[in-house]
Amino acid sequence: MTNDNNIVTAAMLAIGDELLSGRTKDKNIGHLADILTAIGIDLEEVRIVPDEQGRIVEALNSLRQRYDYVFTSGGIGPTHDDITADAISVAFGVPCEHDAKAMKIMGDNYASRGIEFTESRQRMARMPRGAIHIDNPVSTAPGFNLENVYVMAGVPSIFQAMLDNVIPTLKVGTQLLSQSVNCPFGEGSIAVALGNIQAENPDTIIGSYPKYENGRFSTELVVRARDAAKLASAVSAVKAMIANLEATQLPR
Amino acid sequence: MTNDNNIVTAAMLAIGDELLSGRTKDKNIGHLADILTAIGIDLEEVRIVPDEQGRIVEALNSLRQRYDYVFTSGGIGPTHDDITADAISVAFGVPCEHDAKAMKIMGDNYASRGIEFTESRQRMARMPRGAIHIDNPVSTAPGFNLENVYVMAGVPSIFQAMLDNVIPTLKVGTQLLSQSVNCPFGEGSIAVALGNIQAENPDTIIGSYPKYENGRFSTELVVRARDAAKLASAVSAVKAMIANLEATQLPR
Numbered sequence: 197m198t199n200d201n202n203i204v205t206a207a208m209l210a211i212g213d214e215l216l217s218g219r220t221k222d223k224n225i226g227h228l229a230d231i232l233t234a235i236g237i238d239l240e241e242v243r244i245v246p247d248e249q250g251r252i253v254e255a256l257n258s259l260r261q262r263y264d265y266v267f268t269s270g271g272i273g274p275t276h277d278d279i280t281a282d283a284i285s286v287a288f289g290v291p292c293e294h295d296a297k298a299m300k301i302m303g304d305n306y307a308s309r310g311i312e313f314t315e316s317r318q319r320m321a322r323m324p325r326g327a328i329h330i331d332n333p334v335s336t337a338p339g340f341n342l343e344n345v346y347v348m349a350g351v352p353s354i355f356q357a358m359l360d361n362v363i364p365t366l367k368v369g370t371q372l373l374s375q376s377v378n379c380p381f382g383e384g385s386i387a388v389a390l391g392n393i394q395a396e397n398p399d400t401i402i403g404s405y406p407k408y409e410n411g412r413f414s415t416e417l418v419v420r421a422r423d424a425a426k427l428a429s430a431v432s433a434v435k436a437m438i439a440n441l442e443a444t445q446l447p448r
Numbered sequence: 449m450t451n452d453n454n455i456v457t458a459a460m461l462a463i464g465d466e467l468l469s470g471r472t473k474d475k476n477i478g479h480l481a482d483i484l485t486a487i488g489i490d491l492e493e494v495r496i497v498p499d500e501q502g503r504i505v506e507a508l509n510s511l512r513q514r515y516d517y518v519f520t521s522g523g524i525g526p527t528h529d530d531i532t533a534d535a536i537s538v539a540f541g542v543p544c545e546h547d548a549k550a551m552k553i554m555g556d557n558y559a560s561r562g563i564e565f566t567e568s569r570q571r572m573a574r575m576p577r578g579a580i581h582i583d584n585p586v587s588t589a590p591g592f593n594l595e596n597v598y599v600m601a602g603v604p605s606i607f608q609a610m611l612d613n614v615i616p617t618l619k620v621g622t623q624l625l626s627q628s629v630n631c632p633f634g635e636g637s638i639a640v641a642l643g644n645i646q647a648e649n650p651d652t653i654i655g656s657y658p659k660y661e662n663g664r665f666s667t668e669l670v671v672r673a674r675d676a677a678k679l680a681s682a683v684s685a686v687k688a689m690i691a692n693l694e695a696t697q698l699p700r
Contacts, residue, residue: 218481229470242496275656276643316639387568391528404527
């Protein structure tokens with residue numbers, strides 16, 4: 197885990213055959229990335245694995261040792277292909293069992309709707325021993341947190357609602373501030389000057405993202421830094437570079 | 449590598465800080481998943497890593513030993529943050545050098561447009577020694593293939609065009625056929641019956657994907673199999689299950 201310079205790190209483990217077959221286009225990775233960046237946690241790795249216990253266990257154990265936090269999506273429903281709670285339990289070496297609090301809130305909820313709380317539905321109350329609930333305001337069945345791992349649903353509206361409940365409980369680092377500058381030149385025209393600016397501004401991260409539209413390239417330059425003054429200084433240098441290129445009328 | 453039962457496996461390594469910060473919402477993973485599924489290659493894992501050489505090398509070496517094919521996206525432009533060619537070279541333990549063929553086609557292309565073929569632009573002609581070109585019909589600078597690794601651009605239109613060039617060269621396995629059945633019941637109502645169908649149809653993979661719309665759940669059931677008859681048999685069982693539930697008027 198990296199804790200120098202007030203940096204808090206995270207990984208995401210997205211679980212599900214449907215993400216790998218193309219049936220479902222993941223929406224949770226981008227949402228988690230947006231939220232973590234906004235609050236000052238650095239998402240440093242994402243993995244997508246199928247609904248296979250061994251693969252989930254292996255990936256989770258690798259990620260949870262390496263990062264401050266791991267967020268998972270998917271596989272916590274009542275059907276036979278929902279194996280995340282079991283896999284997380286195996287990864288931690290603890291039993292997966294029906295949680296008393298989850299049984300109570302889910303039982304009450306089904307009773308109020310006149311729906312039988314079947315064994316299948318009770319599967320959704322199973323979690324690793326010692327896990328803490330993550331409330332599910334959408335459809336009751338909770339996610340859970342064990343040590344630095346947060347296990348949430350794959351349905352985006354539920355993933356997002358669970359994440360909203362988790363966010364206030366997380367320690368955060370110094371936010372990585374970001375500023376974008378649109379550059380009308382392609383990367384080939386700016387690479388040397390931009391590389392020099394990066395070298396002269398070592399406490400910033402300067403990203404160059406080519407866009408290809410209507411047969412020509414332009415570039416979005418993104419400067420990131422944890423210090424506002426250093427960010428502003430590098431952004432000024434980038435803007436000066438663009439102004440200088442415009443004056444020389446280099447090919448765009 | 450898994451080659452039993454005519455199965456061909458693949459992984460994707462998406463490279464780029466912008467995917468982890470949320471600035472860019474990846475579009476290449478879903479596209480690759482769709483294409484590979486259609487031609488009979490099983491995408492079994494995806495990783496997203498930042499623009500850091502050590503992280504790229506580690507992930508690539510893990511994936512290329514495990515799967516028949518690895519496809520990468522991102523980091524092959526001319527700017528300082530484009531480090532994929534160097535990282536792949538390090539992973540394979542070969543020098544990263546200007547490729548003569550790439551220098552020629554790029555040099556000719558820039559000359560025809562009256563643009564100087566600067567050292568920055570020449571960076572895009574660098575690849576690991578021994579690599580084979582992947583043609584780039586969009587913007588000339590090639591991707592490359594080394595052993596079972598295919599290195600392509602991050603810009604989706606270029607990634608897709610490069611992939612189109614790669615697809616005909618790949619060995620493929622028996623396609624995993626797929627059929628979807630919409631189910632008006634939530635997972636809690638079908639889990640036991642569906643689990644039984646899965647148990648009775650061991651050569652199929654039955655996925656259950658909850659949808660939550662307008663305050664109620666329904667389910668998309670996806671049956672997959674490499675054998676058409678086995679697929680049809682399991683789909684029939686799923687449809688019979690739904691008809692049976694409709695007859696009993698269980699809560700949906």
